[in-house]
Amino acid sequence: MNLADRVLVPLLLISTVLAFALCELITLGVVGALSGLSGLGYFAYDKYKCRYQECCTDEYIHPDLDRLEYMLTAKLYGQQIARETIINALRGHWETHNSPKALVMSFHGTPGTGKNFVVQMIARAFYKNGMESKYFHFFNGRNDFPLERKVDEYKEVLYKIISNGLQECERSMYVFDEVDKMPEGLLNMLVPFLDYNSYHKSTKTGESMYQNKAIFIFLSNTGSTQIVQHLTNMWERGNNREDTQLQDFEKLIADGAFSEKGGFYHSDTIQTSVIDHYVPFLPLEEVHVRKCLARAFTERGVNPKDDEIEEALSHLTFGPEPHNLYSMAGCKRIEQKVAAIVYRKRSETKTIK
Ligand SMILES: Nc1ncnc2c1ncn2[C@@H]1O[C@H](COP(=O)(O)OP(=O)(O)OP(=O)(O)O)[C@@H](O)[C@H]1O
Ligand SMILES: [Mg+2]
Secondary structure, eight states: OOHHHHHHHHHHHHHHHHHHHHHHHHHHHHHHHHHHHHHHHHHHHHHHHHHHSOOSSTTTBOOOHHHHHHHHHHHOOSOHHHHHHHHHHHHHHHHSTTOSSOEEEEEEESTTSSHHHHHHHHHHHHBTTGGGOTTEEEEEHHHHSOOGGGHHHHHHHHHHHHHHHHHHOTTOEEEEEOGGGSOTTGGGGGHHHHSSSSSOBOSSSOOSSBOOOOEEEEEESTTHHHHHHHHHHHHHTTOOGGGOOHHHHHHHHHHHHHHSSSTTTTOHHHHTTOOOEEEEEOOOBHHHHHHHHHHHHHHTTOOOOHHHHHHHHTTOOEESTTTOOEETTTTTTHHHHHHHHHHHHHHHHHHHO
16 A cells, blocks of 8 residues: 555545534434424414313413312302312312322212202312313213113223323313212222322323322212211200211211112222212201302392292201201202292282382
8 A cells, every 4th residue: 555545545534434424413403403393383383272272281270279268168058078178188189299199089968968069169160161171071870871781881981081081181070970870880990090000191291200180079969868867966966067077977978888779889999999088068957058048049139038038948848857957959949949939029020010
């Protein structure tokens, strides 16, 4: 190899390597810029889209628990245990950064004591779109799952709805009304969604840490007999309802629900202790029903006279024997009764004129 070769060959090699490196850098730069742009584009698209339709963002999901507490205090009569339990449970769940488990509450009580009423308030407090939010899922045991023989089919459908829903938004809420009318065994398929870390992995953030922000609420009349019995016993001993506390009812309700026919009957959901709070809705006394009546009149722009309240009250039955302390339908159908009375009075005044 002569001198020219000794100099030229390494030079050629070095320049080829440099050219390759330069090409690589340019390619990386172009790809980087493009992906940066597409990321930016996607971000902008997402932001734009969320201005016009609901997204799983803080703008649409922003629980105002102070307001919820205020609403419960002002509008829900005679349910101090339910109010405190629900508010504390929601605060605890929401303020835990990486909650390892979905919050699961089960509301129990006689008809018309406020179970659905409270669910409506919770939905409004959590979602900008309230019960209309696509992240609020409501099922009715009687209407959505009417047939015992179709339980396996229902399980599949429900599984899909819940897992898709949670993938779309981990802050989804699932409410199951009239659980006592559901086929036995259906609720068992929920256990993986309700239990510790066994299902959900944050999809939005891509974090590998498991967390579960979802909320599940069950509503039913199971356990009502036990609630009424316990409260009556207390009344007979001279105590009043303000002296009762959650601990007095939780076991009673769980045992009652587990052994009564319906969705909770011998259910894994109860046996595996995935329900965090059994919330008693106490039967309403006359004093509470009177408040419901007064409110219903006021909402219709009428300042009720005593005879109007008494007339509305006469439509309600109180039980159980012998003390007849509680309204059998709570505050249910009161609005309809009041509406009829107000309408009649108005038409009477018109005819007199
Ligand atoms: N504790 C309460 N305080 C004030 N209003 C109440 C209360 N309970 C019920 N109401 C009124 O009665 C209506 C019916 O109550 P709601 O539908 O919540 O009963 P429920 O407990 O779900 O009964 P059910 O077991 O029959 O489904 C409510 O919309 C509300 O206006
Ligand atoms: Mg109800």
